[in-house]
Amino acid sequence: VPVGILMWRQPPKHKEWKGPGTTAHFYEILLGRCYTYTQVVRPELRHTDCQKIGKAFTSAFLSKDPCGSTEQDYRPLMELTTQIVPCDKTVFWSKSSELAHDYTRVQRDMYTLEDTLLGYMADGLKWCGDTSSSEMNYQSCPHWREDCSNNSVSVFWNTVSKRFAEDACGVVHVVLNGSISNTFDEKSTFGRVEVFNLHPEKVHTLKAWVMHNIESVPSDSCSSSSVNNLKQILKTRNIIFICQNNYRPVRLLQCVKNPEHSSCKYNL
Numbered sequence: 266v267p268v269g270i271l272m273w274r275q276p277p278k279h280k281e282w283k284g285p286g287t288t289a290h291f292y293e294i295l296l297g298r299c300y301t302y303t304q305v306v307r308p309e310l311r312h313t314d315c316q317k318i319g320k321a322f323t324s325a326f327l328s329k330d331p332c333g334s335t336e337q338d339y340r341p342l343m344e345l346t347t348q349i350v351p352c353d354k355t356v357f358w359s360k361s362s363e364l365a366h367d368y369t370r371v372q373r374d375m376y377t378l379e380d381t382l383l384g385y386m387a388d389g390l391k392w393c394g395d396t397s398s399s400e401m402n403y404q405s406c407p408h409w410r411e412d413c414s415n416n417s418v419s420v421f422w423n424t425v426s427k428r429f430a431e432d433a434c435g436v437v438h439v440v441l442n443g444s445i446s447n448t449f450d451e452k453s454t455f456g457r458v459e460v461f462n463l464h465p466e467k468v469h470t471l472k473a474w475v476m477h478n479i480e481s482v483p484s485d486s487c488s489s490s491s492v493n494n495l496k497q498i499l500k501t502r503n504i505i506f507i508c509q510n511n512y513r514p515v516r517l518l519q520c521v522k523n524p525e526h527s528s529c530k531y532n533l
């Protein structure tokens with residue numbers, strides 16, 4: 266093979282963005298997770314049509330501008346994946362994803378968004394398409410800050426988070442990270458989308474669990490100004506606010522990973 270041919274650079278097939286591209290084997294992972302969830306995790310959903318859901322998912326973003334994504338794009342997917350979470354069993358989280366999911370893995374009747382089908386399928390994945398191609402862009406996808414906020418992944422999480430909050434009823438819970446200065450962050454999905462989409466006619470109380478990392482010094486707690494901000498917002502929305510620092514069932518899970526720490530040995 267002549268060296269010159271090997272050195273020839275193909276012009277980029279897709280537009281180039283600042284963020285990482287679509288997760289390799291995205292479609293296979295999506296379908297595999299759908300089958301795992303509906304056949305193994307929640308067999309009561311075994312009649313779900315995963316092929317149809319997989320197609321609706323990719324149709325929401327393929328052959329489209331990844332910086333012009335809308336809630337409408339995800340409508341057909343949303344309609345195929347309605348799922349009931351019982352009252353009192355919803356768990357939101359912000360900057361505490363691992364701990365919240367550790368908790369619901371043990372407390373199996375409680376649900377984070379990732380314990381529902383759509384959240385389970387999409388968790389941790391990246392995806393985007395391109396106007397000039399019907400394929401996924403595995404090279405790069407829009408970066409939330411540097412390219413555009415209405416990108417295919419962010420719009421997806423905004424859309425599913427909104428529905429998850431709208432559907433909640435009874436007492437809802439949120440795991441917050443008390444080891445960062447902004448324990449309640451108004452710009453987070455929880456602070457921006459979920460809090461404002463709770464229906465006060467259905468959700469009478471929000472219980473916040475402010476958790477401190479075992480290894481780091483506590484920086485924020487129920488009495489901090491950011492948590493007080495959440496309290497005020499809920500007050501205007503007629504939702505009762507209850508806050509607990511280091512809620513024991515969650516604290517015990519942190520202690521499983523750090524049993525020798527003094528707060529685990531003596532403060533239980």
Ligand code: N1C
Pocket residue numbers: 356357358359360361362377378379384388389418422426429452453454455456459
């Ligand atoms: O912005 P956040 O947290 O407050 O979002 C978390 C909040 C949860 O209560 C979920 O119901 O919003 C929902 N949610 C997810 O379930 C989710 N899974 C994965 C929001 N975002 C989610 N992701 C990705 O993590 C997504 O890419 C988004 O940008 C981050 C948000 O994490 P965060 O800032 O800790």
